[in-house]
Amino acid sequence: MKVLIVGSSGxxxxxCKNVLGQAHELITPSKKKLNIISWDGVIECLQEVSPDVVLNCAGFTNIKACETNDFAVRKINVEGPRNLAQCSARFECVLIHISCGHVFDGQKLVPQPYFEDDTANPLSAYGKSKVESEMAVRGNAPDYIIIRSGWLYGIKGNNFLKSTLKQALREKPKPIRVPDDQYGSPTWSHRLALQIKELMEKNAKGTYHMTAEGHCSRFEYAKYVLDKLDIKATLEPCSIKDLKGPKTPANCLFENRLAKKQGFNVMVDWKDDLDSFLDEFGKALIKEVKTKKT
Ligand SMILES: NC(=O)c1ccc[n+]([C@@H]2O[C@H](COP(=O)([O-])OP(=O)(O)OC[C@H]3O[C@@H](n4cnc5c(N)ncnc54)[C@H](OP(=O)(O)O)[C@@H]3O)[C@@H](O)[C@H]2O)c1
Incomplete structure (x- = not known):
């Protein structure tokens, strides 16, 4: 298939570029070449490239900054997906759009998971924009896959795993406060890319929850990583209510119900993938967080 990936530098x-590139023809324009907020730019690009699939990995993803950048958030997270959806409809290609657990309020009692058809009720500006992005896709693209995921970690960019390591490896480490009342399923972005490939190749349609199997609290997640890398640090349990910043859902548990029903689920237990990730990249991560200034 010919796949246009938007946000391929993220x-x-x-x-996705690494995983899909092994089996498909990829077009991966930079933001400078294809800015999704430009309707004309999106139309021109799709006309020129004529892809079978448009994969939207672009987004305004800094949850804290979303609270104070309403205009940019709307443009990138809502109008951008709408442009992609309308243009995908015009050129008859499939649109794959990535959403997240911030569309829910996380009020279900753990271990009850969220299902694809549960009612959205976002707590933050980011979550609200993701709900609207989904509506823009559903309302405009006849052939779409929406994938909701969460608690992603990987080798590129910042994530909770890296920030925990960074705090633990400070020259004079302080106790690291981590919520023990927020639950989710740490999901390797490489696994999610494999899952996207599977859904794309099987011509899946609709909205899918896609996180690793099993779950843990943030506290258990941080402890698991530090133990596995044999790093001594003091973890101090706290409540998500004690943390500054935008509200995040306490229960981020997803059931991959539709993918399981259709035989498309390639997710594995969170500990299995985390073990593989840390075996492969643990040393590089430690080196990175020790040398990086910010
Ligand atoms: N990270 C998570 O834990 C997580 C969890 C669930 C769902 N998601 C969703 O997954 C998607 C990807 O997230 P991510 O964490 O990979 O994001 P990311 O690392 O912040 O990358 C965002 C990408 O979007 C590009 N971009 C931003 N504005 C654009 C625009 N106007 N036009 C075209 N490209 C633009 C960026 O390009 P530049 O680098 O050039 O700015 C970058 O390549 C998002 O929709 C996010 O909501 C993420």
């Missing part, structure tokens, strides 16, 4: 987009 954390998830770069994994």
């Amino acid at each position: 954390r998830l987009g770069s994994e």
